[in-house]
Amino acid sequence: QQPVQSPQAVILREGEDAVINCSSSKALYSVHWYRQKHGEAPVFLMILLKGGEQKGHEKISASFNEKKQQSSLYLTASQLSYSGTYFCGTVKTGANNLFFGTGTRLTVIP
Amino acid sequence: NAGVTQTPKFQVLKTGQSMTLQCAQDMNHNSMYWYRQDPGMGLRLIYYSASEGTTDKGEVPNGYNVSRLNKREFSLRLESAAPSQTSVYFCASSDGAGGRYNEQFFGPGTRLTVL
Numbered sequence: 391q392q393p394v395q396s397p398q399a400v401i402l403r404e405g406e407d408a409v410i411n412c413s414s415s416k417a418l419y420s421v422h423w424y425r426q427k428h429g430e431a432p433v434f435l436m437i438l439l440k441g442g443e444q445k446g447h448e449k450i451s452a453s454f455n456e457k458k459q460q461s462s463l464y465l466t467a468s469q470l471s472y473s474g475t476y477f478c479g480t481v482k483t484g485a486n487n488l489f490f491g492t493g494t495r496l497t498v499i500p
Numbered sequence: 501n502a503g504v505t506q507t508p509k510f511q512v513l514k515t516g517q518s519m520t521l522q523c524a525q526d527m528n529h530n531s532m533y534w535y536r537q538d539p540g541m542g543l544r545l546i547y548y549s550a551s552e553g554t555t556d557k558g559e560v561p562n563g564y565n566v567s568r569l570n571k572r573e574f575s576l577r578l579e580s581a582a583p584s585q586t587s588v589y590f591c592a593s594s595d596g597a598g599g600r601y602n603e604q605f606f607g608p609g610t611r612l613t614v615l
Contacts, residue, residue, distance in 0.1 A: 391559075392542070419600055419601075420600055420601055422599075422604075424604075430608070431590060431606035431607060431608055431609055432543065432590070432604075432606050433606070434603040434604065434605070437601060437602075437603065439601055445601075445603070446603075477542060477543065479543075481599065481600040481601075485600070486550070486599065486600050487545055487548060487558060487599055487600075488545065488599050488604070489545075489559065490542040490543040490544070491542055492540060492541060492542040493542055
């Protein structure tokens with residue numbers, strides 16, 4: 391039930407854009423995005439719900455394709471502070487718990 | 501507010517020893533969770549509690565037990581530690597009953613090594 395994330399790792403220069411993808415083989419109720427810096431706890435970024443509702447930080451952009459069970463996180467004009475590992479978590483329809491992907495390591499360099 | 505706190509921060513055990521990881525939250529959340537994080541594996545749910553007095557198994561419950569002591573506290577017990585339980589353990593909490601549509605707040609983690 392673990393979602394699949396791509397790419398596994400990406401390196402950006404400051405100001406560049408990136409897209410992180412998350413896909414599931416199950417019908418989904420919601421997709422959650424978290425960022426974790428090295429040695430720290432994961433921090434919430436956004437939730438995308440079936441039906442179009444979104445909850446999260448205004449500066450974060452993401453999409454949820456309910457038909458394809460796919461979500462994408464869009465990081466624009468990247469800053470050094472964006473570096474970290476991004477995890478998507480999915481909740482399948484009828485369930486109550488998150489299954490996390492294995493993460494995408496994002497490194498932003500000057 | 502402290503958010504979610506975990507003790508201890510680090511622990512080294514010998515195979516067969518037992519220990520309890522403690523977690524507390526001060527946000528009046530109904531739901532609490534225990535995850536483990538291994539390199540390359542992401543976060544995997546061990547147990548969760550959707551409300552005070554209830555607990556349910558997650559993805560990887562074998563070798564663990566939990567207690568929801570009250571609304572604030574949720575402990576994880578390893579009865580007989582094994583090297584395969586070497587991991588970083590995170591406790592989290594969220595509002596509502598379950599994690600399907602609410603933000604989860606994570607504690608700082610406990611780094612456990614079993615020799």
